[in-house]
Amino acid sequence: MLHILRKSWYQKTSTQKHIFILIAIGPALLGYLLFTLYPNITSVYYSLLYWTGVTKPDYVGFDNYVKIAHDHFFWNALYHNFLYTLIIPPLILIISLFLAYLLTYKGYRESSFYKVLYFFPNVLPVVVISLLWAFIYDGNFGLINAFLKMISIDIGEYYWLGHEKTAFWAIIPPTVWAGVGFYVVIIMNAMAAIPKSLYESAILEGASHTQRLYHITIPLINGVLRVCLLFIVLGLFRNFELILVLTNGGPSGSTDVVGLYMFNYAFGSKVGTATIHDYGYASAIGMCLFVILISIKLIMDKFLPDKTVEF
Missing domain, CATH: 1.20.5 (Single alpha-helices involved in coiled-coils or other helix-helix interfaces)
Structure with a gap:
């Protein structure tokens, strides 16, 4: 019972x-x-349809994918994505690692304040960040032109976001500035978990800050750095809001990226010289972007394996 x-x-x-x-x-x-x-x-x-999102959809099969293969606007946007991927992730990781190391091991009394200060851009909406940097780059009252004029370099009313030669590079600083704080916090938390005894032993052996960073810190947080790199790269391909507000892909497509190109096609914004609205074609671009992101993840797993060290 x-x-x-x-x-x-x-x-x-x-x-x-x-x-x-x-x-x-x-x-x-x-x-x-x-x-x-x-x-x-x-x-x-x-992605197999021609559909404006309102009218009756027409089945077109793989015509959208064939169109992508011959769409030079798409390949131009993808080219910009890869350029940003080569430039921005290393900058964010190096700056974040450097700042996190200083705040963690230099013992500054203001470390908590700096930690909040670096994280502050992540609290701001992307639109606010974009408008802030639009004012910085403005030709009439922008900070950059004012600073250059102050040091006797007068370039007149030069609009950094309005010229093809500078618009692409002008996107990089706000992207890095907006992303660094988040990864500083993550890397600082990873560093805080490393036993202090390892650094004490290294100091007794006469190791410098640089040697401790390369031989102790980086190997022990390798797994965290790998995840950070993955998030940054995938985020660069998926996110486009900052570029949308600053330039909307212009001038003449010099800052266009795949996510923004897909958005413009889906919601009827100006693409190239014409205003086009094709939700089916935008879905096909999204499927291509999905394949690209999966491929990037597999490539990173292949060439950047997880070498997490337990301690």
Whole structure:
């Protein structure tokens, strides 16, 4: 009789546990299915259509993908994506690593304040950051032109975001500035987990700050740096809001990226010299972007394997 009661109590407890888990993760799982998985699956179908989002869709098969192969605007945007990927992630990682090391091991009393200060851009909306840098680059009252004039370099009313030769490079500083603070905090937390005894031993051996950084810190947080690099690279391909506000891909497509090009096609903004609205073609671009992101992840796993060191 006691055995039966124990079994009944166990089954009741197990059922309650499953019900609790379902209630706990149900809303999040439902949101993921409705707003992430379902749109991604339907995008595969939409990529086979010509559809403005309003009119009746026409099935065109793989014509959208054939069009992408001959679309020089798409390849120009993809080229800019790869250029930004070669330049911005190393800058963000190097600056973040340097600042995190200073704040963690130099013992500044103001470290907590600097940590908040560096993280501040991540609290601001992207639109605010974009408008802030638009004022900095402005030709009439921008800070850059004012600074150059102060040191006797008068370039007149030069609009940095309005010229093809400078617009592309002008996107890099705000992107780096907006991203550094987040990774400073992550890297600082990873450094804080390293045993102090390792550094004490290195100091007794006469190791400099540079030697400690390269031979102790970086190897022990290699896994964290790898994840940070992955987030930065994937974010550069997916996010385009800053470029949308600053230049909208101009002038003459010199700052266009794949995400922005897809957005413009989907919502009827100006693409090249014409205003086009084709949700099906935008979905095909999104599928190409998905394949690119998966390929980048696999390449990084191949050439940058996780070498996390346990201590």
